Amino acid sequence: MSSPLTRLCHITLQVSNPQKIITDLVSKFRFRPFAARGLDGAAPCQVALRNGEVVFIVNEISKGPDLLYDSQVPLTSPDTACNVSYEVDDVPRLYQRLVSDGCHILVPPTQLQSDAGPVSYCVVKSILGNVRHTLIDRTRYAAAFLPGFEPLKKDDGGAPADVTCVDHVTYSCPRGTLPQVIEWYRRCFGFQHFPLREGEDLSRGFEISGPQIGLRLTSVECPGRAEVGKFVFAESLPQTGMNQIDQFLQHHPEGGIQHIGLLTPNILKAVRALTDSGVLFAGQPPSYYNDPQKVAEILRAGFTPQQLSPFGILVDSSPVLQDEKDGDLKFLLQVFAEPLFFKDSLYLELIERRGAQGFGEGNIRALWRSMQDMINGLSQKVQEGAVTQ
Numbered sequence: 001m002s003s004p005l006t007r008l009c010h011i012t013l014q015v016s017n018p019q020k021i022i023t024d025l026v027s028k029f030r031f032r033p034f035a036a037r038g039l040d041g042a043a044p045c046q047v048a049l050r051n052g053e054v055v056f057i058v059n060e061i062s063k064g065p066d067l068l069y070d071s072q073v074p075l076t077s078p079d080t081a082c083n084v085s086y087e088v089d090d091v092p093r094l095y096q097r098l099v100s101d102g103c104h105i106l107v108p109p110t111q112l113q114s115d116a117g118p119v120s121y122c123v124v125k126s127i128l129g130n131v132r133h134t135l136i137d138r139t140r141y142a143a144a145f146l147p148g149f150e151p152l153k154k155d156d157g158g159a160p161a162d163v164t165c166v167d168h169v170t171y172s173c174p175r176g177t178l179p180q181v182i183e184w185y186r187r188c189f190g191f192q193h194f195p196l197r198e199g200e201d202l203s204r205g206f207e208i209s210g211p212q213i214g215l216r217l218t219s220v221e222c223p224g225r226a227e228v229g230k231f232v233f234a235e236s237l238p239q240t241g242m243n244q245i246d247q248f249l250q251h252h253p254e255g256g257i258q259h260i261g262l263l264t265p266n267i268l269k270a271v272r273a274l275t276d277s278g279v280l281f282a283g284q285p286p287s288y289y290n291d292p293q294k295v296a297e298i299l300r301a302g303f304t305p306q307q308l309s310p311f312g313i314l315v316d317s318s319p320v321l322q323d324e325k326d327g328d329l330k331f332l333l334q335v336f337a338e339p340l341f342f343k344d345s346l347y348l349e350l351i352e353r354r355g356a357q358g359f360g361e362g363n364i365r366a367l368w369r370s371m372q373d374m375i376n377g378l379s380q381k382v383q384e385g386a387v388t389q
């Protein structure tokens with residue numbers, strides 16, 4: 001089926017202390033707040049922040065039902081990324097189809113009117129954990145953001161980092177649930193399997209085994225709808241010990257959004273800027289940048305190990321990412337940033353694509369291992385009393 005989704009609109013973070021998260025997004029990750037509601041206390045605080053085309057809405061945890069374009073996550077949930085919102089062309093028709101498929105609708109079709117035109121939306125609960133999806137029709141709406149939000153004249157952030165859009169969203173899933181989750185997204189929104197490596201079996205996905213890194217990963221996309229972005233689903237393998245998926249599920253037992261990949265046209269420039277702002281990136285061991293094969297790969301991509309190693313940036317140009325019709329080198333660069341809320345929670349990834357549309361089989365293992373090392377390091381600092389949660 002053709003996907004009813006046209007583009008990703010925004011991602012919502014529900015937090016207990018919105019001021020802290022907003023401050024971190026502005027001062028460290030260089031987002032700019034540009035619209036808000038509830039700053040006077042008359043409604044739950046909702047603040048929209050932008051970096052390039054990436055928009056986060058920070059929602060204050062509240063007992064009230066009067067959020068716009070969302071529905072409260074149960075108060076037992078910790079700070080969390082809980083809503084990936086999409087633009088669609090026909091909310092009532094999609095709503096009827098989702099209802100007929102037995103989906104749990106949290107907010108039925110609702111229309112807001114403004115001088116710039118109408119906006120309609122509904123909110124559907126995902127099959128996965130506390131995740132929900134707001135489906136928004138703004139085809140007849142002419143203003144910059146959504147009605148109900150007031151524009152913020154003051155620019156509280158510095159020059160934004162060079163981020164363009166959301167590349168992918170990665171979900172942690174309880175063990176054994178991947179088939180049901182993938183089928184739900186296929187049936188409801190038309191997502192199809194996007195192999196992480198050549199010849200990948202959808203039922204098995206891409207498996208990574210090793211100390212504290214037993215993972216099964218599967219990716220899906222909406223064919224022909226690059227603006228929608230990709231989903232990556234991850235679950236832990238049964239034969240391994242506790243890893244970052246299991247640690248995340250301690251706080252989100254039914255699964256949830258673990259990390260968000262942000263696309264940048266210049267990862268080195270972006271990472272330097274964010275490092276100067278105080279962001280900590282997951283590093284790599286010196287052996288990664290000393291390996292002769294990897295050094296040659298880095299040089300072919302136009303970089304040097306000395307440029308990338310201080311920030312932990314990974315390069316992948318494996319044959320599976322090459323276009324057989326031309327000889328141009330296609331590669332991608334990736335790095336993980338520190339968790340946004342607490343050590344086992346949501347974190348951001350920067351990714352630069354130079355013609356490569358996959359995720360880089362060679363990078364996946366190193367990325368997940370680097371994040372596990374960062375989580376373990378943060379845990380050690382907590383135990384030593386160097387940081388507090």
